[in-house]
Amino acid sequence: MDIIIYGxxxxxxxxxxxxxxxxxxxxxxxxxxxxxxxxVVAGFITWTLxxxxxxxYLLSIILAMAITGLIGGLLYQFIxxxxxxxxxxxxxxxxxxxxxxxxxxxxxxxxxxxxxLPVFAQGSIMIWGVPVxxxxxxxxxxxxxxxxxxxxxxxxxxxxxxxxxxAQDERASLMLGIDSDVMAVVAMVLGSALAxxxxxLLLPLxxxxxxxxxxxxxxxxxxxxxxxxxxxxxxxxxxxxxxFAQILTVAYVGSHFQMVVAILAIIITLILKPSGLFGKQKExxxxx
Amino acid sequence: MEQKRKERLDRGIKVRSDTIYALxxxxxxxxxVLPRLVLIxxxxxxxLVMPSMYWQRVISIVCIYCLLAISFDFLAHFVGLVSLGGAxxxxxxxxxxxxxxxxxxLSPVLTIPLATIFGALICTILLLxxxxxxxxxxxxxxxxxxxALARIIEALDIFGGTDxxxxxxxxxxxxxxxxxxxxxxxxFLFGMRRLVNEDIGLVFRAVKDNDQAVRAxxxxxxxxxxxxxxxxxxxxxxxxxxxxHIYMWAGISQFALDFSILPIAATVIxxxxxxxxxxxxxxxxxxxxxxxxxxxTLRIVFYSLILVAFIVFRSEGLMxxxxxxxxxxxxxxRV
Amino acid sequence: MSGEPILDVREVTKAFGGIxxxxxxxxxxxxxxxxxxxxxxxxxxxxxxxxxxxFIRMTSGKVLFKGKDISRKPAHxxxxxxxxxxxxxxxxxxxxxxxxxxVIPLFSPRARRTGGWRGGGKLGDRDxxxxxxxxxxxxxxxxxVPYKLASSLPTGYLKRLELxxxxxxKPQMIICDEVFSGLSMSEIASMVPIIERLRMDGITLLMxxxxxxxxxxxxxxVIVLNFGEKIMEGTPEQVMNDEKVKEAYFGSEEVEEVMxxx
Numbered sequence: 105m106d107i108i109i110y111g112x113x114x115x116x117x118x119x120x121x122x123x124x125x126x127x128x129x130x131x132x133x134x135x136x137x138x139x140x141x142x143x144v145v146a147g148f149i150t151w152t153l154x155x156x157x158x159x160x161y162l163l164s165i166i167l168a169m170a171i172t173g174l175i176g177g178l179l180y181q182f183i184x185x186x187x188x189x190x191x192x193x194x195x196x197x198x199x200x201x202x203x204x205x206x207x208x209x210x211x212x213x214x215x216x217x218x219x220x221l222p223v224f225a226q227g228s229i230m231i232w233g234v235p236v237x238x239x240x241x242x243x244x245x246x247x248x249x250x251x252x253x254x255x256x257x258x259x260x261x262x263x264x265x266x267x268x269x270x271a272q273d274e275r276a277s278l279m280l281g282i283d284s285d286v287m288a289v290v291a292m293v294l295g296s297a298l299a300x301x302x303x304x305l306l307l308p309l310x311x312x313x314x315x316x317x318x319x320x321x322x323x324x325x326x327x328x329x330x331x332x333x334x335x336x337x338x339x340x341x342x343x344x345x346x347x348f349a350q351i352l353t354v355a356y357v358g359s360h361f362q363m364v365v366a367i368l369a370i371i372i373t374l375i376l377k378p379s380g381l382f383g384k385q386k387e388x389x390x391x392x
Numbered sequence: 393m394e395q396k397r398k399e400r401l402d403r404g405i406k407v408r409s410d411t412i413y414a415l416x417x418x419x420x421x422x423x424x425v426l427p428r429l430v431l432i433x434x435x436x437x438x439x440l441v442m443p444s445m446y447w448q449r450v451i452s453i454v455c456i457y458c459l460l461a462i463s464f465d466f467l468a469h470f471v472g473l474v475s476l477g478g479a480x481x482x483x484x485x486x487x488x489x490x491x492x493x494x495x496x497x498l499s500p501v502l503t504i505p506l507a508t509i510f511g512a513l514i515c516t517i518l519l520l521x522x523x524x525x526x527x528x529x530x531x532x533x534x535x536x537x538x539x540a541l542a543r544i545i546e547a548l549d550i551f552g553g554t555d556x557x558x559x560x561x562x563x564x565x566x567x568x569x570x571x572x573x574x575x576x577x578x579x580f581l582f583g584m585r586r587l588v589n590e591d592i593g594l595v596f597r598a599v600k601d602n603d604q605a606v607r608a609x610x611x612x613x614x615x616x617x618x619x620x621x622x623x624x625x626x627x628x629x630x631x632x633x634x635x636x637h638i639y640m641w642a643g644i645s646q647f648a649l650d651f652s653i654l655p656i657a658a659t660v661i662x663x664x665x666x667x668x669x670x671x672x673x674x675x676x677x678x679x680x681x682x683x684x685x686x687x688x689t690l691r692i693v694f695y696s697l698i699l700v701a702f703i704v705f706r707s708e709g710l711m712x713x714x715x716x717x718x719x720x721x722x723x724x725x726r727v
Numbered sequence: 728m729s730g731e732p733i734l735d736v737r738e739v740t741k742a743f744g745g746i747x748x749x750x751x752x753x754x755x756x757x758x759x760x761x762x763x764x765x766x767x768x769x770x771x772x773x774x775x776x777x778x779x780x781x782f783i784r785m786t787s788g789k790v791l792f793k794g795k796d797i798s799r800k801p802a803h804x805x806x807x808x809x810x811x812x813x814x815x816x817x818x819x820x821x822x823x824x825x826x827x828x829x830v831i832p833l834f835s836p837r838a839r840r841t842g843g844w845r846g847g848g849k850l851g852d853r854d855x856x857x858x859x860x861x862x863x864x865x866x867x868x869x870x871x872v873p874y875k876l877a878s879s880l881p882t883g884y885l886k887r888l889e890l891x892x893x894x895x896x897k898p899q900m901i902i903c904d905e906v907f908s909g910l911s912m913s914e915i916a917s918m919v920p921i922i923e924r925l926r927m928d929g930i931t932l933l934m935x936x937x938x939x940x941x942x943x944x945x946x947x948x949v950i951v952l953n954f955g956e957k958i959m960e961g962t963p964e965q966v967m968n969d970e971k972v973k974e975a976y977f978g979s980e981e982v983e984e985v986m987x988x989x
């Protein structure tokens with residue numbers, strides 16, 4: 105029973121981590137390898153606003169999400185837009201920027217145990233005989249709400265539909281008057297804000313460390329590849345698959361194997377079904 | 393209205409020294425041979441003129457990075473696969489050599505070749521799943537493998553865990569170490585330059601440019617990509633094996649980001665596609681990185697920013713610029 | 728023509744999502760003949776070639792080449808068996824000279840088996856064999872043309888280079904995807920003898936074409952596709968006079984003109 109509870113918590117956490125990456129890739133086909141860096145940066149910004157500037161927690165959260173979104177947008181507008189379309193250069197450029205940020209934070213002295221964010225609520229309750237703290241319940245709740253909200257957003261509102269249009273066929277959207285550059289910036293801002301949200305929800309459960317940036321990047325990529333690059337439903341499903349696989353491994357094999365599970369999931373997916381569970385890109389090689 | 397444009401022409405001496413006509417005079421032979429001679433002599437003399445043992449060690453490290461950078465350039469510009477994880481090859485090579493040395497007591501004379509060959513096989517097998525797919529997947533997987541393997545070794549506490557494997561024997565002597573490294577670099581540099589013009593090299597380039605046509609000619613593209621990866625990982629594993637014997641220690645830090653990022657930065661700065669450019673880039677960047685060691689991980693920030701700047705502004709790199717200037721001259725011409 | 732067909736395409740269907748690009752297309756090609764495949768734009772001709780030669784997986788159907796089932800084989804295995812193709816959008820290796828373009832197909836397992844072209848290296852056999860093949864296909868031997876970079880060659884030469892690439896594999900059958908398109912009248916006039924030569928050498932051809940006049944001169948039989956279905960099969964004369972074909976090409980001046988000169 106505790107496997108199910110912890111499995112759900114872990115899966116939603118993974119989904120939160122991956123959503124930002126999946127959104128940016130799904131809309132503008134841009135693999136944003138600075139995702140992990142944005143995650144950690146959001147955590148530090150929140151901490152700075154909270155402790156150093158002494159702002160209210162909620163205000164810090166909102167500001168951090170906004171600032172991270174802004175950073176993502178600027179990253180796109182000034183750097184990534186120039187290498188748009190060249191897949192390898194996009195990866196190298198975004199990865200290099202992410203590295204610069206992460207290693208810069210590491211050098212700047214942000215390391216060690218002293219940086220934490222407070223949990224939203226203290227205490228825990230028993231669900232079906234399993235102790236679960238309130239914060240994790242909030243994470244699951246908000247996570248599910250965000251997924252649902254994104255689902256509705258992209259199906260109903262104009263901006264959401266425009267984003268979906270771009271995801272399906274960029275040229276056709278251009279002809280219909282949807283500006284793909286503006287949409288790409290919007291996607292990047294939203295994706296960064298989602299990364300920030302994930303950071304804000306998940307970092308209170310541990311410390312803010314630079315290593316988390318790399319872990320989040322690996323996990324987000326794993327979820328997106330297994331679920332299929334470009335399919336949000338697939339990403340959620342993959343999050344659950346990997347999430348439960350990790351919890352099962354922790355329960356039966358050992359707690360150090362979590363990363364192994366993620367890597368194995370990627371390799372197995374690439375061998376068996378490269379386009380992922382629900383991948384829309386069926387032809388993975390060049391078309392004739 | 394009169395307009396001017398820039399015209400680029402081959403230099404007279406280049407045209408005169410085409411193929412066999414180069415033998416016509418000493419001047420033309422010198423034109424062709426001089427740059428290569430300078431490089432070879434420079435690399436061979438460098439260990440002798442270095443002021444201290446510290447700097448001689450730096451030369452060995454430069455050579456290891458050169459091997460990695462040549463392999464990156466080869467993969468990226470001659471096979472079409474961008475490898476974002478040079479650290480993966482170094483790590484596999486170094487752990488293999490360390491294991492062979494400490495658990496089985498083999499000497500460096502054996503561990504280095506064995507680690508190179510088996511390391512290449514292991515790396516190729518691990519990279520096999522993403523070879524039939526688009527280049528993006530290769531980049532993703534190579535990026536993740538070093539990060540993942542480091543964490544796995546740390547978590548499972550195998551192969552020495554975070555402490556690493558200690559007590560690896562070193563090279564028989566300082567000069568052996570230096571000249572072996574320099575020799576390897578020269579062999580691989582000129583070997584790879586020869587290889588890409590051989591028939592199989594042409595097949596690699598064809599796979600990069602136009603893999604559908606290669607498929608239509610009855611050749612298995614995945615197989616050739618695998619061979620390319622094998623060659624490149626052999627170079628990386630060789631570097632890793634040598635690294636272990638230089639530092640007498642194998643550890644997770646061999647999966648460090650330096651080994652992934654610096655070859656890319658060196659290639660981009662030195663001139664991609666030339667195979668010599670990466671060597672020049674390493675000769676420039678590695679000493680700078682050593683000087684920056686006091687600043688900690690700031691040097692990675694430094695490489696990353698340089699890398700971004702070069703990629704974003706799409707500059708051609710030193711060797712490409714240099715070759716252009718050497719072989720051609722420009723002048724303004726009235727239109 | 729009688730006897731066993733060298734290529735037997737049975738009920739090939741290809742669906743892209745909801746769109747049926749090919750709907751149960753069947754055809755047979757007999758050894759030594761030239762089969763033409765025509766049809767208006769979008770009728771699925773190139774998709775058919777891609778399905779037959781393994782570049783796209785077909786949704787259903789079967790393809791037999793020399794009696795072997797090649798329906799699920801990858802493209803390079805099919806080429807290795809002796810069924811080669813040219814590309815409608817030409818794909819030479821632009822950065823290499825014309826004769827070096829042929830080194831790559833000469834490196835393939837099939838070329839090494841059938842041609843006995845061993846050895847290599849810069850001054851080795853593949854370069855000379857490459858020049859020989861180019862001469863066969865119409866490049867002037869003693870000129871500088873074979874040594875020019877593929878990126879600087881005109882269309883006529885590039886089309887011939889595509890055919891040369893197939894010939895390097897010593898194929899039994901070549902599927903030509905619009906070899907005549909994009910060529911001037913004189914270039915076409917010099918291509919037709921090459922096609923005839925190929926037939927005389929015993930190579931079976933399946934030619935997809937838009938230029939009906941030239942095709943009807945060389946083809947033994949013609950198949951017409953429209954919206955992914957085969958609507959007619961017969962000799963060029965039969966096809967020209969068929970009502971369904973005229974309807975498919977309704978408004979096209981080609982058929983009218985060909986009819987006038989028939």
